[in-house]
Amino acid sequence: MKVFKFGGASVKDAGALQNLAQIVSAQGGEKELLLVVSAMGKTTNALEQVYDLAAAGHDFTDALHQSRQYHLAIVHELFPNREHPVYERLEHLFTQLQQVLQGCKSQPVANYDRGYDQVVSFGELVSSVIVHYFLQDQGIASAWVDSRKYIQTDTTWREARVDWAWTERVIKRDLPAILTQQLIVTQGFLGGTNNGLTTTLGREGSDFSGAIFAYCLDAEGLYIWKDVAGLLNADPKRFAHTVRYDMLDYQETVEMAYYGASVIHPKTIKPLANKSIPLYVKSFLDPTAGGTKICDCRFEKLSPAYIVKDNQCLVSFSAKDFTFISEKNLGTIFNALSELRLKINLMQNSAISFSICTDYNEERLQKLLETLKDQFTIHYNTRLQLFTIKNYDNESIQEITKDKELLLEQRTRTTFQVVCR
Numbered sequence: 001m002k003v004f005k006f007g008g009a010s011v012k013d014a015g016a017l018q019n020l021a022q023i024v025s026a027q028g029g030e031k032e033l034l035l036v037v038s039a040m041g042k043t044t045n046a047l048e049q050v051y052d053l054a055a056a057g058h059d060f061t062d063a064l065h066q067s068r069q070y071h072l073a074i075v076h077e078l079f080p081n082r083e084h085p086v087y088e089r090l091e092h093l094f095t096q097l098q099q100v101l102q103g104c105k106s107q108p109v110a111n112y113d114r115g116y117d118q119v120v121s122f123g124e125l126v127s128s129v130i131v132h133y134f135l136q137d138q139g140i141a142s143a144w145v146d147s148r149k150y151i152q153t154d155t156t157w158r159e160a161r162v163d164w165a166w167t168e169r170v171i172k173r174d175l176p177a178i179l180t181q182q183l184i185v186t187q188g189f190l191g192g193t194n195n196g197l198t199t200t201l202g203r204e205g206s207d208f209s210g211a212i213f214a215y216c217l218d219a220e221g222l223y224i225w226k227d228v229a230g231l232l233n234a235d236p237k238r239f240a241h242t243v244r245y246d247m248l249d250y251q252e253t254v255e256m257a258y259y260g261a262s263v264i265h266p267k268t269i270k271p272l273a274n275k276s277i278p279l280y281v282k283s284f285l286d287p288t289a290g291g292t293k294i295c296d297c298r299f300e301k302l303s304p305a306y307i308v309k310d311n312q313c314l315v316s317f318s319a320k321d322f323t324f325i326s327e328k329n330l331g332t333i334f335n336a337l338s339e340l341r342l343k344i345n346l347m348q349n350s351a352i353s354f355s356i357c358t359d360y361n362e363e364r365l366q367k368l369l370e371t372l373k374d375q376f377t378i379h380y381n382t383r384l385q386l387f388t389i390k391n392y393d394n395e396s397i398q399e400i401t402k403d404k405e406l407l408l409e410q411r412t413r414t415t416f417q418v419v420c421r
Helices: 014-028 043-055 061-078 085-106 112-120 122-137 164-179 206-216 250-259 269-274 327-339 362-372 394-401
Strands: 002-006 033-037 142-144 183-187 190-192 198-200 221-226 247-249 279-283 292-295 305-319 344-349 354-359 376-390 406-411 415-420
Touching: 002 014, 002 206, 014 061, 014 122, 014 221, 033 122, 033 164, 033 206, 043 061, 043 085, 043 112, 043 122, 061 085, 061 122, 085 112, 085 122, 112 122, 112 198, 122 142, 122 183, 164 183, 164 206, 183 206, 206 221, 206 269, 247 250, 250 269, 250 292, 250 305, 250 376, 250 415, 305 327, 305 362, 327 354, 327 362, 344 406, 362 376, 376 394, 394 415
Parallel strands: 002 033, 002 221, 033 183, 142 183, 221 279, 247 292
Antiparallel strands: 190 198, 279 292, 305 354, 305 376, 344 354, 376 415, 406 415
């Protein structure tokens, strides 16, 4: 049993779906294969904009129409027969979406993140329906499965936590019998609560969805199909010379993902490592190429990995009475960060100050300042970059830091990080 995950770029247009079908035929076959698909292209971004308009009480009609037309253009190319059932399914989904948005517009959204999950989730629903029908038209037996009924979560909107015991029990109860007859198409990124509400697993969470299904089905492997040749040591859009890793171990990959490597979602590795399920990162542009295998293995030396996070904020706290930063102070700061779901990408303390680097979120930052203003003097800088080098050497540090203003620097035996502008 294998799990294939296809991201937004690999299902962005008609040509991409034709390529997907060829990959499935050549490498997966029609049975013992589960496909996890993302929203098409930049649909998630588009639906975020639609939702923001509705939540603010503005007219969202044109923005929603553009998203609908984008999908219909793909469907028209793939399904020339306008009587094909895919048209009715899509019309039903977009009607549902319009009703949800109209509800957000007519009544002020009490919980923005909860409404976000109900709206943005339609990207994956639409994409998976189109993929399902197209595979059937190509003669590949396919069953459409709603992942919201199988991945049960709590109500931590936009970053829901999985109920693993319930999820594994229901997946093992229902899906193996289907997989003996035909492949399954389902959605990445989505989960559901026990009362039928939609949740999402975090941006780029489709990788995590693939790992959940692979874990629960005891798959022989999870295959993530990307527009790159495998797991590279740097983003080829930022660095002229990159190296592909043929093989990596779970721990190294977890650390790279934690620091912000964009190829793998940070939560993906743990469930796979727990059952020693290998992860393969493959190119959908060149399916026969080697790619990268992530498994339980060891290496003496790896090429330095360069990871860049943009839009960073450096926040520094100092006690108002000029006392040392104590464990109690740190506990207060950590508790506030946890409540506001502000993830620390780097932290450093001196005798009288404590500094963190975090992804910049204006709303959450202002809430943090308001929460802690009576206890600490707080300074912050925005529009920064955080560079991380795993397995660094002197040459790689010089390459990163040249001609930059360094605001904070930190290194361990294997990792170098610097906040700069």
